[in-house]
Amino acid sequence: MATTTATVSEVTPSLRLRPRNDEEAKAIEEYRYSHLLPHFSQDRYPPLQPFDHVDPGHRALTLPNPRAFLDGATRTAELTPRLGTEVTGINLAELDSSGRDQLALEVARRGLVVFRDQQDFIDRGPDFYREWGRHFGRLHIHPTSGHPAGYPEVHLVYRDANSTFNFEIDESVTTTSWHSDVSYELQPPGLTTFFLLSSPDTGGDTLFTSQVSTLRRLSPQFIAFLRTLKAVHSGFEQADFSRSGRRGATVRREPVEHIHPVVRRHPVTGEEALYVNKQFTRRIVGLKREESETILKFLFDHIDKSADNQARVKWRPHTVVLWDNRITAHTAIVDFKETGERRHGARITPQAERPIPALDGLDLNA
Numbered sequence: 001m002a003t004t005t006a007t008v009s010e011v012t013p014s015l016r017l018r019p020r021n022d023e024e025a026k027a028i029e030e031y032r033y034s035h036l037l038p039h040f041s042q043d044r045y046p047p048l049q050p051f052d053h054v055d056p057g058h059r060a061l062t063l064p065n066p067r068a069f070l071d072g073a074t075r076t077a078e079l080t081p082r083l084g085t086e087v088t089g090i091n092l093a094e095l096d097s098s099g100r101d102q103l104a105l106e107v108a109r110r111g112l113v114v115f116r117d118q119q120d121f122i123d124r125g126p127d128f129y130r131e132w133g134r135h136f137g138r139l140h141i142h143p144t145s146g147h148p149a150g151y152p153e154v155h156l157v158y159r160d161a162n163s164t165f166n167f168e169i170d171e172s173v174t175t176t177s178w179h180s181d182v183s184y185e186l187q188p189p190g191l192t193t194f195f196l197l198s199s200p201d202t203g204g205d206t207l208f209t210s211q212v213s214t215l216r217r218l219s220p221q222f223i224a225f226l227r228t229l230k231a232v233h234s235g236f237e238q239a240d241f242s243r244s245g246r247r248g249a250t251v252r253r254e255p256v257e258h259i260h261p262v263v264r265r266h267p268v269t270g271e272e273a274l275y276v277n278k279q280f281t282r283r284i285v286g287l288k289r290e291e292s293e294t295i296l297k298f299l300f301d302h303i304d305k306s307a308d309n310q311a312r313v314k315w316r317p318h319t320v321v322l323w324d325n326r327i328t329a330h331t332a333i334v335d336f337k338e339t340g341e342r343r344h345g346a347r348i349t350p351q352a353e354r355p356i357p358a359l360d361g362l363d364l365n366a
């Protein structure tokens, strides 16, 4: 596997989280996770290079019991029939290599797995986060987001009473913005780990949807047509957002666009999933503009309103959530602005394979 090509400079001061007065300085000093506050370095990264991804879920397929890692759980509960499992009683940080392989397979099957009571995992810190994530693939380094100083592989979300460093667009009637993370990359993420270091008392939940289920709800004829299509996913708007002065105002790698199949196949489970999202998918290749807009609008609306495919994660302290970005979409819910509470989260985002078309032979280079 090729190593990352990003260059990492020495620590430079955070551009925004400088205390403005003694009171703020004291609050930062006293914050348990102040070492993980967002930092916006002025580093510049070269384009990402392709690499061979070997999915850890494959290794678990050969085991007699690929769910043995859950044997110590005190409780497992399916969040919905189609998506999501909640687990208590497992210490993720203690999973060995085989346990992590099994976890990858379980997340591929359920789309979303929520682990409660993971303070050990969260408190092990950024060196551990990197070691954890590298088991699952090459770690993605985000081109624009904040990261802990010295740890560009750890993507941060952050909002408090004075600042926000998220890709949030205020001009909509809702903060709902469905996406699969950085789907504009040639090799977008697979298994993804996310946790909150600080969260509002209530609000700031995350909504997920199964893109396997959204696809299955469509008619066989329409699915057959979608399998023949590919779409452009773009990182340009996200870069423009930063270039306009928001989110730390830093673009460390030039934005890219890539073409992906509209229906992709999971490399381990073989399941087909819809792979378009409103945040990053711009147009369907080869269709007239109105045709592309009409189909994408229909699919985005279908994703939006199909509560029967969705699961909502309510964050409690020390929760770690894993999802498979290849077969799910998600959206933050920003419903706590008025309280001014801090919401601070970290994501570890291994990249996976270039999306595999559900239709054999679909040419993605055209």
Ligand SMILES: [Fe+2]
Pocket: 179, 180, 181, 330
């Ligand atoms: Fe996301």
